[in-house]
Structure formats: C-alpha cells, structure tokens
Amino acid sequence: MDQVLYISKLSGLKYFQNDFTRIYFGQEFCERLLPKIDDLERMVAFSEEKDVPLTFVTPYVTDSGLAKLENTICFFAEKMTGAEVVFNDWGVYQFMEENHLDVKPVLGRLLNKQKRGPRIMNIIDQVPKETRDYYTGASLDVQAAAGFLKKKGILRVEFDNLLQGLDMSGLDKVIKRSLYMPYLFISTTRFCLTANCDAENKGIGVVPCHKECEKYTFNLVNPVMKVPLIRKGNTIFAVNENIPELVSRGEVDRIVIQPEIPL
Amino acid sequence: MKILSPLDYTDDIGQLSDAGAGEFFCGLLNEEWYQKYPVISINRRPAGKGHFRNFEELKVSVDEAHNFGAKVYFTVNEHYYVNAQYEMLKKHIDSAIGSGVDAFILSDYGLMAWLRENGYAVAIHISTGGTVFNWRSAKFYCDEFGAESITFPRHLELGELKTIVEKMPDVDTSVFVLNSRCINVDGYCTFQHGLAGKQVFPMFRNACMLPYSVDVFFNKEETEVISSELKERILERQKVWEKVHVDDHPCGACGMYELREIGIKSLKIVGRGNPLERKIKDITFLKRLISVLDSDVSKAEFRNRSRRLYTETYDRPCREHMCYFPSVMERNE
Numbered sequence: 038m039d040q041v042l043y044i045s046k047l048s049g050l051k052y053f054q055n056d057f058t059r060i061y062f063g064q065e066f067c068e069r070l071l072p073k074i075d076d077l078e079r080m081v082a083f084s085e086e087k088d089v090p091l092t093f094v095t096p097y098v099t100d101s102g103l104a105k106l107e108n109t110i111c112f113f114a115e116k117m118t119g120a121e122v123v124f125n126d127w128g129v130y131q132f133m134e135e136n137h138l139d140v141k142p143v144l145g146r147l148l149n150k151q152k153r154g155p156r157i158m159n160i161i162d163q164v165p166k167e168t169r170d171y172y173t174g175a176s177l178d179v180q181a182a183a184g185f186l187k188k189k190g191i192l193r194v195e196f197d198n199l200l201q202g203l204d205m206s207g208l209d210k211v212i213k214r215s216l217y218m219p220y221l222f223i224s225t226t227r228f229c230l231t232a233n234c235d236a237e238n239k240g241i242g243v244v245p246c247h248k249e250c251e252k253y254t255f256n257l258v259n260p261v262m263k264v265p266l267i268r269k270g271n272t273i274f275a276v277n278e279n280i281p282e283l284v285s286r287g288e289v290d291r292i293v294i295q296p297e298i299p300l
Numbered sequence: 301m302k303i304l305s306p307l308d309y310t311d312d313i314g315q316l317s318d319a320g321a322g323e324f325f326c327g328l329l330n331e332e333w334y335q336k337y338p339v340i341s342i343n344r345r346p347a348g349k350g351h352f353r354n355f356e357e358l359k360v361s362v363d364e365a366h367n368f369g370a371k372v373y374f375t376v377n378e379h380y381y382v383n384a385q386y387e388m389l390k391k392h393i394d395s396a397i398g399s400g401v402d403a404f405i406l407s408d409y410g411l412m413a414w415l416r417e418n419g420y421a422v423a424i425h426i427s428t429g430g431t432v433f434n435w436r437s438a439k440f441y442c443d444e445f446g447a448e449s450i451t452f453p454r455h456l457e458l459g460e461l462k463t464i465v466e467k468m469p470d471v472d473t474s475v476f477v478l479n480s481r482c483i484n485v486d487g488y489c490t491f492q493h494g495l496a497g498k499q500v501f502p503m504f505r506n507a508c509m510l511p512y513s514v515d516v517f518f519n520k521e522e523t524e525v526i527s528s529e530l531k532e533r534i535l536e537r538q539k540v541w542e543k544v545h546v547d548d549h550p551c552g553a554c555g556m557y558e559l560r561e562i563g564i565k566s567l568k569i570v571g572r573g574n575p576l577e578r579k580i581k582d583i584t585f586l587k588r589l590i591s592v593l594d595s596d597v598s599k600a601e602f603r604n605r606s607r608r609l610y611t612e613t614y615d616r617p618c619r620e621h622m623c624y625f626p627s628v629m630e631r632n633e
Binding site: 097098099100101102103126127128129130131132135147148150151152153154156157159160164165167168170171174175176177178179180181182184185207222223224225226227228230234235237239240241242243251252253254255256257258259260261262266268273 | 418496512623
C-alpha cells in the first residue's frame, strides 16, 4: 500500500516521514496558487534526495492559468520522466497528450464525479437500494468509461473518502485507485469568498486576491449537514477520518494523506 | 445570437417562438427512473415541474418546434451515471432519438464514450457540467466525442470566453445570461439538492442557500488573535453564499455587446419549470436587446439601455451580486 504525503506548499515538507512512499505536490482548486517552477524544482530535488517518487497535482484552469501550467508541466516532465501528473481539467490532459509528454496521467478527484454533500447521510438508509448504490458508486464502473480511460493511458483514478461509503466492487481492475484522507472536497468556485475577505471593498465575482486563504479558514454549520463544512479559499471541504473497509480488502492501493487542507 | 429557451410544454412553443426563442432545451423524467432514483434526476432537475411527462409528448413538441424553425436539445446531463442505470438510460436515449430531438446535452464523459462506442451518431452538446474553462478542454470534447456545441461555466469572464472562441471558432457556444447564477462551479459541485419535498425544507433547499452559522479562524501558522471588529468584517461577505440565489433573477444582459463581438452563438436562459409568463418575459427582454444591438449602438449606449430595460422589465435595479459579468458593471463607460 502506497502511503502518500499530499502537500500544496513547500512548508508542508515538515510532515514528511520516512514511511511515506510517495509525495503529491501541487494544487487542485485554484490556478492562482499554482506552484512556481522554483518550488517544483525544490520538490524534485527533495524527491531525488529521499528517493521518494513525486506526483504533480494540477487544478482546473482558464487559458491564462493553463499557459502558466504548461510551462510547469513541461519542466516537471523533463525533470521527472515518466512521473505522474494528476489532472482535474480535461484541457490539461489534452495538453499533455497532444505534446506527447512522458508522464503518467491520473484522473483527479474533481473529474471523478461523485456526490459528496453531507446531507446525503440523513437519507442514505431510507432511499431505494438503487439510489444508495448510485451514491456509493462512480461512472468508472461503466465499461465504456473505463475503456476510454485505458485507451487514453489513464490508469489511475483518485477517490475521496465519501461519508456515505464507497463501493468499488464493480470497478475496472486494471485502473488503480487512490483514496484521499481526511479531507474530501465538496464544491469549488472562481467567485472566491475568501479573496479580499478582510478588505473594505470586497466585490463578488472573479476578484483580485491577496491569498487570504493562507490566513483564514471558515467553518460553516447547519444542523442538516451531518458534519461541519470547511471553507478554505475557493473550496468547501468536509472531514472523514474513518478508514473504510475497502482499504483492508485492497480495493485501493494508495492512501493520499492530507495533513492540511491542500489549499 | 439566438435565444436558447427552456421548454416544458408543447402548448408553450408558439408563444415562446413568437417572443423570440430560436432554440429550445428540455428534459424528461419518467416513473421508472423516479421509483429507483427519487432524489437523483436524470437531467439535473428534480422531479416535478420542468420535465416532459412522456416521449409521445416530446415528439409532438419537437415536431412543433421544427415547424417554427427551432431545434430542440435534450438534457441527459447528470454529472455521472453508474452501470446499473444504463439499461434505463439506453431506453431513454433511444426514445429521445425516436422523438426527433436535434442534440443531447451531456456532462458525463462515460456516457459520451458509451454513445460513441455503441455507434450512436447523435449530436453532442457539452453541458455547463462539462467544465470547459479553457480552449483545450473544448478541443478535448470535440476531438474525442465530436461535440458540436459547448455551454460555458458561469465563472468565465468575457475576455476568457473570447480566448476560447478565438481558438475554437468551429464549435457552437452558449452562455447563460438570465436566472440561477450559482456561485459554485456546476460541474465541480457535488452537493445534492432536493433531497426531500418542500415540507422538509432544509433537505429540499439548495445546500448553498441554507442558513449557516459561520465562524472564521486564523490558520495555525498565524499567531494573531482576530479582533471582533475584523471578524465582523471578514464574515460579512460569507453570507453571500446563502443569498446569491435569493430571487433567482441574476442577469448578464449588459455583456451581450461583447458576447456578440466574441461570436457566442446562443444566449441561454435558465428556467426549466418556470411559468410560461416568466419565460416569455425573459425571452422578450433579450429579444429587445438583440434589436438594440442590431441598431448599431455604441457599447456605452447599449449598457445604458440594457440596464434601463432590465429595470423596466423586472422592476428592480441592476445588482452587482446578481450580475453574470460583474466586471462589466464596475467599468465606467
């Protein structure tokens, strides 16, 4: 079982211990927080020094973000031939494919669509079995979906640790699976409510930011949500620390540990 | 630019077309699906209003729309479907094809792959759930699945739309300009709305519209303590999440000047399930603004007239927090 340390900033290296078998580094949610090439270079050096493989994690991006990301991915592909890149935007995948980059594409959790809102937990035991199966399932159990991924050389898919549980029994065996813990993402926006949150003139929309997400985190509580929601930056998360049984059954071969919210 | 209108009933087609609708989108939810998936739609709309009831009715509607020269696009745009749903999905899609729909609006790459693998030569339109934020993702859907049209996310600014259209000039594009401007990215939002009837309101209501008790904390690297004054200021905007849908009347009409320059093909009105009167009002509003554009006005004049017309039509002023293109509002033109 791969045990992965997932960090979005260099400062996260303080969590590194020798029993980690891989490091994820990068950003899934905000193109403004894309790592600089210098930071990636330091991560590459760390990975080589510790002899631990490095996976580069990428967000959804506008064309402006994509232009920056293209340089970073090319740098990474050159430095770490054959290494993994987690993509959360089909445009990022298309760039890597069109340019024949020597990397292993991994389908990120934003593109592995599943329902994650904690309200589901209020009804999960009352809905028909078919509905319950839907909530614990994923489109990866559709042969055409798995076949498409395999045809495109995408042989790993990232999963959140859903509060309602996961059923991986029907999933394609060739495609490997990672499980993210303890933070699961629930929703994200470009209309970031953390950006400028401590300023007088805030605005709504795609507003400039001063990386207020590095300073503040919000908790949102409503009784109908079985667990509190956490707003960090432009994204809503929840926590699930329960280790599902499918881990002991070997249905995932990689646990991705987020010691901090990766934003 | 065409006006892409929601459609729920055959009888509405004449009036919607007369008002200016040039294309329609619609969905259908049948009893078999509802029995197994009472809280999961087949097309991003909860059970109830906003769906055709059967395929006979859909066929009559498609024929009627075609008589008015309008195409009909059929939504099967849940973000994902699982294998157990495909038997019903196949029947659903086959019946829609039999009804003569002109294209399918889809989000799930798995369903797109399944359609192509099984020889369905149907036109595919990418739903906003397909999250096309850049030209390469547009190219991905066109190259891999032959997508002919893309509905953009609500979170792209005008300049960003322009870049994509310039790079992908051969794909049709549509942009939301009226109603339901969700603050979260549709295709990356995993909340499930409508988990119960209205009588259990906290389960029925959209998750982002619920009242939350919100608190703010410094991240652990910070050593300061947040003063109550600062805390109040920081928390102020967090309530937007609950209010952004509050009257379901957001508008991006001011941006139509640029949208036409960019080459956007369709202006999409959210509103499957809205009353006919509201649909007609929305279409008429946009149609009048297209006429203003046709009269070759300056950008500044168009802005003024669109804002005036919005206020006249809906009896409310423009509001930044309800604007699809707030950057347009901020400019002094």
